Amino acid sequence: MNIVVCIKQVPDTTDVKINPETNTLIREGVASIINPFDVYALEEGVRIKERQGGGTVTVMSMGPPQADVSLREAISVGADEAILLSDRAFAGADTLATAYTLAAGIKKLGDADIILMGRQAIDGDTGQVGPEVAENMGIPHITDVRKIEEIKDGYITLERMLEEGYVRLKVKLPIVMTVVKEINEPRLPSLRGKMNAKKKEITVWGAPDLDINTQRLGLTGSPTQVVKIFTPPKPEGGKIFEGGASEAVNELIKELQGAGIRFGRKKEG
Amino acid sequence: MNYFLTEEQREIQALAAKIADEKIRPIAHEYDEKEQFPSEIVKVLGDADLYRVFIPEAYGGLGGGVLEMSLVVEQLSRACGGIALAYAASGLGIIPIILFGNEEQKQKYLPKLAAGEIIAAFALTEPDAGSDAGAIKTTAIKNGDNYVLNGTKQWISNGGDAAIYTVITLTDPTRGARGSAAFLVDKGHPGFEFGKKEEKMGIKANSTRELIFQDCKVPKENMLGKDGMGFMVAMKTFDQSRPGVAAQAVGIAQGAFEVALQYSQERKQFGKPISAFQGVQFMLADMATQIEAARALTYQSARTIDAGEKNVAKDASMAKVFASDTAMRVTTDAVQILGGYGYMREYPVEKMMRDAKITQIYEGTNQIQREVIAMNLIKESVRGKKG
Ligand SMILES: Cc1cc2nc3c(=O)[nH]c(=O)nc-3n(C[C@H](O)[C@H](O)[C@H](O)COP(=O)(O)OP(=O)(O)OC[C@H]3O[C@@H](n4cnc5c(N)ncnc54)[C@H](O)[C@@H]3O)c2cc1C
Numbered sequence: 327m328n329i330v331v332c333i334k335q336v337p338d339t340t341d342v343k344i345n346p347e348t349n350t351l352i353r354e355g356v357a358s359i360i361n362p363f364d365v366y367a368l369e370e371g372v373r374i375k376e377r378q379g380g381g382t383v384t385v386m387s388m389g390p391p392q393a394d395v396s397l398r399e400a401i402s403v404g405a406d407e408a409i410l411l412s413d414r415a416f417a418g419a420d421t422l423a424t425a426y427t428l429a430a431g432i433k434k435l436g437d438a439d440i441i442l443m444g445r446q447a448i449d450g451d452t453g454q455v456g457p458e459v460a461e462n463m464g465i466p467h468i469t470d471v472r473k474i475e476e477i478k479d480g481y482i483t484l485e486r487m488l489e490e491g492y493v494r495l496k497v498k499l500p501i502v503m504t505v506v507k508e509i510n511e512p513r514l515p516s517l518r519g520k521m522n523a524k525k526k527e528i529t530v531w532g533a534p535d536l537d538i539n540t541q542r543l544g545l546t547g548s549p550t551q552v553v554k555i556f557t558p559p560k561p562e563g564g565k566i567f568e569g570g571a572s573e574a575v576n577e578l579i580k581e582l583q584g585a586g587i588r589f590g591r592k593k594e595g
Numbered sequence: 596m597n598y599f600l601t602e603e604q605r606e607i608q609a610l611a612a613k614i615a616d617e618k619i620r621p622i623a624h625e626y627d628e629k630e631q632f633p634s635e636i637v638k639v640l641g642d643a644d645l646y647r648v649f650i651p652e653a654y655g656g657l658g659g660g661v662l663e664m665s666l667v668v669e670q671l672s673r674a675c676g677g678i679a680l681a682y683a684a685s686g687l688g689i690i691p692i693i694l695f696g697n698e699e700q701k702q703k704y705l706p707k708l709a710a711g712e713i714i715a716a717f718a719l720t721e722p723d724a725g726s727d728a729g730a731i732k733t734t735a736i737k738n739g740d741n742y743v744l745n746g747t748k749q750w751i752s753n754g755g756d757a758a759i760y761t762v763i764t765l766t767d768p769t770r771g772a773r774g775s776a777a778f779l780v781d782k783g784h785p786g787f788e789f790g791k792k793e794e795k796m797g798i799k800a801n802s803t804r805e806l807i808f809q810d811c812k813v814p815k816e817n818m819l820g821k822d823g824m825g826f827m828v829a830m831k832t833f834d835q836s837r838p839g840v841a842a843q844a845v846g847i848a849q850g851a852f853e854v855a856l857q858y859s860q861e862r863k864q865f866g867k868p869i870s871a872f873q874g875v876q877f878m879l880a881d882m883a884t885q886i887e888a889a890r891a892l893t894y895q896s897a898r899t900i901d902a903g904e905k906n907v908a909k910d911a912s913m914a915k916v917f918a919s920d921t922a923m924r925v926t927t928d929a930v931q932i933l934g935g936y937g938y939m940r941e942y943p944v945e946k947m948m949r950d951a952k953i954t955q956i957y958e959g960t961n962q963i964q965r966e967v968i969a970m971n972l973i974k975e976s977v978r979g980k981k982g
Contacts, residue, residue: 514613517644517657520606 327381327477330438331371331405332428332459333364335389335396336449344557360396363444367505369512370474371442372404378477382406384435388416388427394528401523402515409435413532418545421450425458427543430536433463440482441502445470453504460502467502468495472509596887598894600666607648607663611670614639623675626800627946632756633678633800640671640682641711649686650693654705660901661835665842665893672846673853676950677800679846681714683839684752684801687958688715691761691777691832695820700779704759716757717836718748718806719829726963728763728829733808735764735776740815742766742778744808747790752957754804755789758782761832762806763825775825779817786811797949830908835900837911837958841893841918844954848886848922851929851947855879858933875932882925889918909971912964919954919961926951 338357345352360368371383385400387393388411397408411431419427432438441460446453453469460467472492473485480499485492487506515523533540541547565581567574579589600608618639626633640646648663650656657663664686671679689708692700692715707713724730733746744764751760760780767774780787790805820828856879859870869875896914900907926948930937937944955961 514617514639514643515610516642517607517610517647519644520610521603 327375327378327440328435328438329371329374329381329383329440329442330432330435331364331368331383331385331400331442332455333368333385333387333396333400334361334444334447334449335359335387335393336361336447339448344555346557358392358395360399361444361447361449363446363448363505363507365444365512366507366509367442367444367503368400368403368405369510370505371440372513373510374440374474374477375404381439384409386411386428386431386435388412388419388424388431390417391530397528398523398526399515401526402519403513404519407529408526409529409531411531411536413543415533415540415543418548419543420548420550421452421454421458422549423543423545423547425455426462426547427536427538428455429459429462430538431531432459434531434536439499439501440477441500443502443504445504445506456502456504463500463502465500465502466497467504468497469504471503471505474509596891598891603657604659604663604666607645607659608666608670610643611645611667612673614643614645615670615674619671619674619678623678623800624940624943624946626675627677628799628940630794630799632802633681634756636678637681637711637714645682646685646711646714647709650689650705650709654701655709656705660897661838662894662897662901665838665897668839669842669846669849669890669893672843673850675800676843676847676850676947676954677798679843680752680798680801681756683836683843684716685714685757686839687717687832687836688753688757688759688761690835691717691819691828692779694831694835695777695824695828696779699816700819704779708759713758714753714756715759715761716751716753717761717832718751718754719763720749720751721747722749726960728826729772731763731765731775732768733762733764734768735766735778735813737766737815738812741812742776742815742818744778744780744786744811744813746808748806748808750793750803750957751806752801752803754806755782755792755802760787760806761819761828762808763829765825766822770823772826773823776822777819777825777828778813779819780808780811780813784811784813796952797946798953833958834907834911837915837964838893838897838900840954840958841889841896841914844915844918844922844951845886845890845893847947847951847954848882848889848918848925851926851944851951852879852882852886854942854944854947855882855929855932858936862934869932878928878932882928885921886925889914889921892917906971909968912959912967915954915958916961916964916968919951922951922954923948 335358338359343352375381375383383405384407385397385405386409387397391412394410397410401408411427416427443456457467468486470487471484472487475483481496482499482501483496485494567577619636645667647657648659652658668679668683671682692704708715719728721731735742735744762778762780764776765774766776786809788807790807793803795803859875860868862869893914896910899910929944930948933942933944936942
């Protein structure tokens with residue numbers, strides 16, 4: 327079983343701040359982490375391998391050279407191999423260009439049976455890359471997977487979470503899945519895993535290593551662009567009516583009537 | 596303060612801290628109330644390779660020593676001194692196997708202990724033999740290729756939950772210390788039963804039980820070291836384990852200090868946070884200073900032992916005494932800083948005060964430690980005079 331887990335390195339949002347003048351994220355001094363949803367995808371990948379009694383888990387990330395820290399972290403919790411897709415040409419990619427690049431990387435790797443990702447990244451929050459990778463590869467995708475029941479004879483049986491309840495599906499492999507937090511409880515790294523991760527050779531592929539159309543990469547290949555990031559302004563004004571509930575409501579009604587809003591009693595019967 | 600730990604030591608420390616914060620702290624109160632042994636945490640520690648850190652590489656360990664073990668114990672104890680004991684008391688049971696085990700004994704037990712699949716315990720104390728360990732009555736009488744054990748050990752940490760016990764016995768009660776021997780006895784071995792589980796003041800998440808040996812026939816291959824070495828096994832084990840108790844004390848103190856420091860900035864009286872009052876500030880300053888001194892002594896004694904120095908009993912005892920007295924003082928002051936809230940079981944510091952107390956008592960009371968320190972001082976002085 328060949329399992330690929332795509333992970334994204336993101337700023338740790340628990341300490342992200344926005345520069346109020348430029349309205350951009352302040353990245354300096356902010357720790358980078360593996361996108362939390364991707365950690366569940368990785369754990370599930372490792373569990374599938376352990377349950378099936380063999381195979382390899384390859385983690386793949388598109389990002390700057392520093393993203394190798396996240397790939398090593400993935401190795402320390404059970405991934406076997408790590409590939410970093412890194413090239414200046416990839417910079418500024420939106421979800422479409424990212425998915426195109428990742429799909430090219432996965433195709434180059436070859437023979438992936440299961441491709442796992444988190445349901446969304448906590449920085450962009452789009453949830454698009456998973457399905458787009460599947461489209462690029464021409465294989466099925468199931469989003470919001472909360473449980474994998476069985477993998478047998480080239481099919482996978484799983485549960486997809488819905489707003490209310492879930493749907494049980496049987497899908498032909500290969501497949502792209504995005505997972506939700508409910509799927510597992512990720513393990514902590516082990517000391518031996520960490521030591522192994524430190525020594526691990528990380529494969530880096532740039533644009534020339536992939537079979538791709540360079541027009542579809544990075545900023546050039548991105549039809550969407552982030553124009554501005556900002557914190558919604560706090561609502562201003564407002565009026566607080568003090569006192570007991572009935573008193574306050576009477577005051578409010580008076581105020582509204584004063585503003586020309588009319589109240590009628592609903593006719594009974 | 597910078598203790599110049601190696602990268603690997605810092606990694607061990609960071610992983611233990613992560614487990615303490617994420618897995619232990621959230622359950623510490625519940626396990627204390629229910630007096631429940633933390634089997635799931637033992638599994639987490641095993642999976643994280645933390646039991647491996649002080650075990651030789653040849654037996655599935657990572658080849659570290661007393662310092663590595665102490666770093667783990669300290670971090671775990673920051674969250675719960677009781678849960679940390681499942682790790683530390685296993686260390687106490689493992690050390691004699693590392694120091695005195697023969698090749699077969701090491702091969703048989705250390706890899707499983709390193710993986711955290713099983714844990715160990717150490718049994719010396721008896722109802723009438725506490726500080727006076729020489730007064731033990733448990734016998735192991737030779738009978739062909741076996742030794743037959745009879746007697747009762749008392750207050751054994753990890754008792755009932757450990758799979759392997761190092762038991763100190765008398766093979767010949769007429770010969771005193773020369774007639775003593777240490778044995779490895781497996782849980783479930785015929786003639787070996789557990790007595791009552793004690794109800795304690797603190798470290799309630801650890802099980803403290805009696806071990807009862809009744810015509811328990813143990814093959815001679817289970818003897819650790821040689822016949823006549825029983826008390827030596829015990830004393831050499833304590834030399835290496837006492838920095839672990841010191842580390843437990845430092846961890847408990849640090850945990851209490853962190854709560855007190857945070858609380859002092861949130862609690863307002865007389866229109867100010869109580870941390871604005873010099874009376875509180877001086878307590879915080881003293882607490883932090885004493886903890887740092889205890890930590891320095893603990894790490895340095897551990898390093899001395901790991902460097903293979905010969906006479907380490909005094910250093911190990913100094914660390915144990917100073918750190919455990921510090922833990923008692925600091926946790927008491929932490930309760931004081933939290934005032935009435937500190938006295939409530941809903942807040943974590945009263946438990947830390949209860950947990951701290953044991954570190955002044957076990958593995959030799961602090962009075963006994965001071966005796967060890969003084970005896971060594973006098974011995975060194977006499978030797979010095981002789982030139
Ligand atoms: C929770 C818990 C866990 C334990 N775990 C273990 C374990 O895993 N394995 C194990 O073998 N034992 C264990 N013990 C036993 C522990 O090591 C003993 O309690 C300790 O050695 C003290 O013995 P004692 O309690 O009999 O006190 P005693 O020896 O009766 O001492 C009573 C008091 O007299 C003082 N005293 C005694 N002799 C002298 C002296 N010569 N000079 C000055 N003062 C003296 C002591 O300091 C103490 O204050 C545990 C005990 C407890 C409470």
